[in-house]
Amino acid sequence: MNKQEQISSVQMTILFLFYLTGSSIVIIPAPLTNVAGNAAWISLLIALILGMLLLTGILYLYRRFPHQSLIEYSGSLLGRGWTVLLFIPFVCVMFWHVAGIVIEIGAFFKTTMLKESPTYAVNALLFVTIALTVRAGIEAIARMAPLLLILMFGFIFLVCVLVANLYHVEYLLPIVPSGIGPIFHAAYIAYGFPYAELVVFAIILPCIRPKDAPNVRKHLYFGLAANGATLLLSIICSIMVLGPLSGDLKYSLYQLARLIFIRETIERIESVIGFSLIVGFYFKASILLFILVRSVSHLLKLSNERLIVFPVAFVCLLLSLTTYTNEATLEEIVNTTWPLLNNVAYVCPMLLLIVAALLRRRGRKMNGDG
Template identity: 35%
Template sequence: MHDAITPKQAAMLLFVFLTGSSIINIPAPLIAISDNESWICLLAAAGLGLLLLIPLVSLARRFPEMDYIEYGAKLVTRPVAAVLGVMLLTLQVHMTAGIIMDISMFLNSSMMRNTSYGYFTVLISLAVALTARVGIGRFAGMFGLLMLSVMLFVVFNISLASPGFHPAYMIPLFDEGFKPIWHGIYFIYGFPYGELAMFCMLLPLVRSKARTQERTGRKLALAVALNAASLLAVTQATVLIFGPLSGERKYSMFEVARTVYVTEIFERLEALMGYSMIVASFMKATIVLYSAHLTLNSLLKLPRDNRQLLFPLAFLTTLISIAVGLRGQANWDFIVSGIHPLWVFTCGTVPVLVVYAVSLIRRRVV
């Protein structure tokens, strides 16, 4: 059965999902918002992400083999659950289009400037759709090795860049009070920790024995903790290298790789970070598109293994990527930093918490 995964694979997919594009894209805007206090924002947002796991795992345990819309229909009626499902679907489509757009912009601006943006978008969308179509059981096995290579390159990059670190840059300044910290928490919770709400569609696919249900939650929590450690490492490495200019360095790890020079053996390592950026984002886009197709199938009461709507959904995300991407990088940066966190909170976090609260109330009443 290709639509089933083990608890270990679920934890690995969660790590890939949270780390994905964020390991390259998070440092610069987070540092621009919160300066040297970025590590405080990151730890606080990761703590909120761990708390969000509680309702997700609890609902999956209480309603085994039922997805978010199915147990939502039992708890808050089918019409309300359908509205919540449509809200989640809009978030998933937006995220898939955004990740594909981000990869295309990176390739177009940093590697192949003379190639049309549309070519990248179409080819990446096709690759994501084809990978999602094989089923989560198959691509979950492949993503583990790919993510391992990405993390090895990131560690390798940070290690070689370490001679250029300036520890004085790490000291928190608090020159603007706590306002930048709250803003930073808002931003990084929306991208990526609040996004794990969409795992409400993937957790029903986890096949585990009753006695290992608790272990599934622990493995997912470990994945969030490892992701927080990874993002903390790349963010602090960026601060230690560039200092006050860190917030102006788009694709921070790519820029850090450009500073590496160890005699004439190791230099110009940005190609490795370019690979990491593309592969990690590709994996996250695949997970989100697969989750979106599960949501659409559930809304239409189709079998989970139905693949007929996957390519139309991918075509829709391609059109959105091209339409929004043509408006320029500045417009996309505004969407990511301003609109996306609110979208995640409104269409992801709040509905899950509402359904969870209703489940607690009904359990007490019964």
């Protein structure tokens, strides 16, 4: 892993799609349908629009500072002191974020497959694997991603097709069962997770090869739209199969896979979909840990990022073993606290930098006119 590593805009889009979809495809359908009922898909569309607006701001700053990360051009716009003050919470929340992803993987394992395995063993194994992936560098991660992305999305769509005989379109009605209040509440949840989190990708956008920079805008918009379509499909399929239970059962796609039974030849394929969902979790955690390591490196002005990969991963491991110990508390955090933290720690610094960049550009134009 070094600063000279570069990838294409298509590879960056694949990582972007993996990052947005990796854990949200497992977690998002249940809380959204629990809050908004049949209108969960409307909430997702609202959140997706907000995500598009946020991505527009990120790409604006990338066009202004194509060779600098979010932290680096913050130093140019605000100065070193304000940048450190602004991005300490940013990095702290990212530590918590990486730990939260691994906790969710561990919870998925404990709930579905490895019920007798101790949490510390599962989390430690995951963090060793993730840290080794990050040490391999972004080019190696980008080369791994396409095949695993195809497998993950292929299994997701396969499950949606194989449960088609269980669909009940009438479960989608009434469209707005409880008014617009729950719709906006669910949209707040979906915007906070995963769309507010895409701000961290501004740290690694400079890894795109300069010759591919003109294409990154359309590619990332496509990736965001693909993520929205996939989440929308999973929510609608869950509602049509599970009905009122879709908001109460965690890991909706896994629950759908358990219902597949075709003439005693295709059944019990939940382990396959489970594998694809775990791959999504793993890749998101790897990408975010890479971004976290790079952020810490930029803040501390380190010349070799490899030196801090395992220490950072170890801190995240400790957080994963000491926080979110109560499942009910974890659910409350995902639905209320986490979206707020993401907006304060991720979105607010981005908006501040956008305003600073616009004011500086306006000032330069006025001086030029003068």
